[in-house]
Amino acid sequence: MLNDFFIRALVAGAGVALVTGPLGCFIVWRRMAYFGDTLSHAALLGVALAFLLEVDVTLAVFAVSVVIALLLLALQRRASLSADSLLGLLSHSALALGLVALAFMTWVRIDLMGLLFGDILAVSKTDIAVVYAGGGLVLAVLAFIWKPLFAATVNPELAAAEGMRPARANLIFMLLLAVVVAIAMKIVGVLLITALLIIPAATARRFAAGPEHMAVFAAVAGVLAVVAGLFASLEWDTPSGPSIVVAALAFFIVSLLHLGDRRKAGGPS
C-alpha cells in the first residue's frame, strides 16, 4: 500500500524532526521563536538566488540564512531598533524580496506552494541523504556545544564568568539553525519550519524532568507529528507541511489534557 515516495517522505521527515526537536528546545528556552521565523522566511530569498546564480538550492538557502543570522547579531549590538521590530523587518522583507525575485524569473518553472508549504512528492533520495548528513552533523555539533550553550541560556554572564565562552556557543547555534532551515525547507516549507522547532519542544515541556530529557522528548514528539501528518496528508490530499504542523498541534493539545488529568488526580507537584 505504501508508495515509494511516501516512504521517502517519512524517512526524510523523521530525520528533520529528530533535529528540530532538540534545537527547538533552545529556541523555546531563549524565546527566539521570531528569530527562527526570520531565518526560515529568508530561505525563499535563498531559493530565488539559487535559480538566479544556478547553484544548489540547499546551499544557497544555508548561505542566505547565515548572512541573515550574522546581520541580526550585528544589528542587535547596535540596538537602534528593538529586537522584535528588527526581526519583523528582516523576516518579512526577506520573504517579500524572495517572492518578488521569483516572480521576475519567468523562465523558472517553480512550484511556489511546494516552497511555502512543503511537498512530499518532491523528496528524492538525494534529499534524504542531505537531511541525514546535515542533520547528523547538526546533532553532533549540538551535543558538543551543549554545556556552554545551555549555561549561556540559563545566564550568559554566569557562563562567561566561568569560562564557558557563551558568544562562541551562540554563534555556532545560529549556524546550526541555518543548516536546519536549509534541510527542513523541502519537508515543511519555509512558512512552517518554526512550527516544527517550537511545537514539539512545547509539547515535551509537559513531560520533561530535565533539559536533556526535554530535548529527547521533543525529537520523539516531532517524529510522531511527522508520521501522523504525512499519513493525513496522503489520506486527504492536503499539503504536507500544514498537515504535519496540525498533527504537532494535536499532540500539544493532548499534552495539555494529560497535565489536566494529573492535576485532577491531586498528585504532589
Added chain:
Amino acid sequence: MLQSPQPLVRLEKAGISRSGRWLVRDIDLEVRSGEIVTLIGPNGSGKSTTARMALGVIAPSEGRATRRDGLRVGYVPQKVAIDWTLPLTVDRFLTLTNPLSRAEKDEALAATGISHLAAAEVRNLSGGEFQRALLARAIARRPDLLVLDEPVQGVDFSGEIALYELVSAIRDRLHCGILMISHDLHVVMAATDRVLCLNGHVCCHGTPQVVAESEEYRSLFGSRGAAQLAVYQHHHDHTHLPDGRVRHADGTVTAHCFPGDGHHHHHYHDDDDHHDHHGDAPEAGEGKADAE
C-alpha cells in the same frame, strides 16, 4: 614584591565607559586567596560593573584587568531569571558549568542547607532558597575566586546573617578569595577583610573599621550609615533571634544587646570610641527598618 602571593584578580586604574559616560573609573582592586573583599556603595555606583570587569565578562575601556592563569571562578550574579519553559532541578543546576560527583553535589547542598531541595525545580524556589542554590552551585566547583553579587537579596534579616556566616565559613574551608557586593549599607559582615566604598570611583577603602570612620564614607552614607557599619562589628559575638532577643557567644540570651551587658568582647569598647556614641544593636535594627 616577588614573594608576595600573586593576586587572584587585579584591577589597575580600570574603568568602563558607555556612550561617553564613565560608569566607573580609576578602580584599583586586588583579591587574594583567603581574603574577603566587599564592595559597597549606593545604587548605580558601579559595584556590579566593577565585579563584571574583574570577572572578565566585560573588558575595561581603560586600565587593566588581570586574572591569574587558570583561575577557577564561582559566580553568583545579581539577577538570574529561569524561564518557565526550562525544566531545571536544583541538582541539574549545580552541574551547569562543571561536572560533579554525587558526593560533591551533596556536600554543596548540605553546606548551604538545601539538601532537601535537590529534586525541586529551580523556578519554584523562594528568593532565599534560590540564593542558596546559586551559592551551592558556585562553591560546588571549588573555585579559587568566588564572586557574590548581592548574595542576600530576598533573604530576611536573620537569614542574611546566616548567609554571611556561611560565606566566611566557605572562605575558611575552600581558602578561596571572595569578592562580595553588598547593597545593604548597614550590614557589612564582620569577617570582611577589606571594604571598598564605590561611587563611580573608589571613595575610600580599608578594613570595615577604617572605612566606617572615614570622612568619605560619612559624606556618602551619612553618619547613621557609619554607625550601623560599626555596630555590625558586634555580630560576630551575638545573634539577633527572630523574636527580638539576643543570643550571645557565651550561649546566654538577653532581651537586649548593649555594650555594658558583659557579653561583648572588650577590645571594641576600648578602641572603638564612636561605637558607644552611636548606640546599640537594637538601634541598628530600627535604623534598618527606617531605611527600608
